[in-house]
Amino acid sequence: MDVEPYDILIPGHYFCDIIFSGIPGFPTLGTELFTKDLTVIPGGIMNTVGALARLNTRVGWLSTLGNDFFSQFTANTARAEGIDLSLMKFVDRPLKRVTVALSYTDDRAFVTYVDPVPDLLPRVYEALETTPFRHLHFTGLHIVEQMPDLIQACHQRGIRVSMDCQHREQTLDSPLVKSIVSGLDLFMPNVSEAQRLTGTTSLEAAAGILRELVPHLIIKDGRNGVHAWVNGHYAHAPAIKIEPVVDTTGAGDVFNAGFLSAFLEGNAIETCLQWGNIAGGLSLRGHGGYSTSPTREELFTYLETS
Numbered sequence: 001m002d003v004e005p006y007d008i009l010i011p012g013h014y015f016c017d018i019i020f021s022g023i024p025g026f027p028t029l030g031t032e033l034f035t036k037d038l039t040v041i042p043g044g045i046m047n048t049v050g051a052l053a054r055l056n057t058r059v060g061w062l063s064t065l066g067n068d069f070f071s072q073f074t075a076n077t078a079r080a081e082g083i084d085l086s087l088m089k090f091v092d093r094p095l096k097r098v099t100v101a102l103s104y105t106d107d108r109a110f111v112t113y114v115d116p117v118p119d120l121l122p123r124v125y126e127a128l129e130t131t132p133f134r135h136l137h138f139t140g141l142h143i144v145e146q147m148p149d150l151i152q153a154c155h156q157r158g159i160r161v162s163m164d165c166q167h168r169e170q171t172l173d174s175p176l177v178k179s180i181v182s183g184l185d186l187f188m189p190n191v192s193e194a195q196r197l198t199g200t201t202s203l204e205a206a207a208g209i210l211r212e213l214v215p216h217l218i219i220k221d222g223r224n225g226v227h228a229w230v231n232g233h234y235a236h237a238p239a240i241k242i243e244p245v246v247d248t249t250g251a252g253d254v255f256n257a258g259f260l261s262a263f264l265e266g267n268a269i270e271t272c273l274q275w276g277n278i279a280g281g282l283s284l285r286g287h288g289g290y291s292t293s294p295t296r297e298e299l300f301t302y303l304e305t306s
Contacts, residue, residue, distance in 0.1 A: 005132035006060035007264045011120040012139050015044030016070040019287045021103040039287040042074040045139050047250035047289030051257030053083045054295045062087045064118055066095030140166035151183035165189030171199055186216040194219050220252050230269050237273035240281035250289020255280030278302050
């Protein structure tokens, strides 16, 4: 019997975010502060996976979870969201990946703990042989020696590959980094990440370099919206207005989900940018990345009424 292919496969490990907000000051040793609110929500890759699932995109999450509370909490939350966990490997040991966030109006502070996690790349290669999927997405610039070969193997099977960037110390001066970015079908950094990667100091200069390497370049620019260069064609979409902005954590990941959901349905680049901005913008209404990201119905309602 034929297996329905995933629209998109996303390899990556979870985080569990414990977010304290409404804090009257910054804690000091020997004192105790009481906050007005507390949110516990899976974060990290779940921002993209959860937002895609809410948009009815068939997403396969390839990862590993342990027997600890945080892994199990993440698994139960994913099941409640209707996320397919058939590609998840469960191991009988702790795999704790936890961030405690102190969320203030203008800034945040973080304390993080992670247990060692297994490399997922061998399982991606295995999925190429056993699991049908149309698109492979990495939530960060994954810099490993095997990546150019993996991208080529995907292309040979008609699978497109995209990456976000996140903060990286490496730049395009590294032949490996340049080879990876040049192999991608879509690259989705924000402005500061694009500038750091290219060693430039402006959006225009960074885009001028990157758009020569990748056919779909998407650069997120916060309140200024998002820019795209697709095979020489430039497009821009303004950010949607959200008041008040509660938390910006994971908004870029949720933008990626909205964009990719539209892209996988074959929409024009302008529509993809619009979906991304709506998804990312609406995620600003609550604490945690995808906690207030829209369902497909909510996204279309916003499109019709805005």
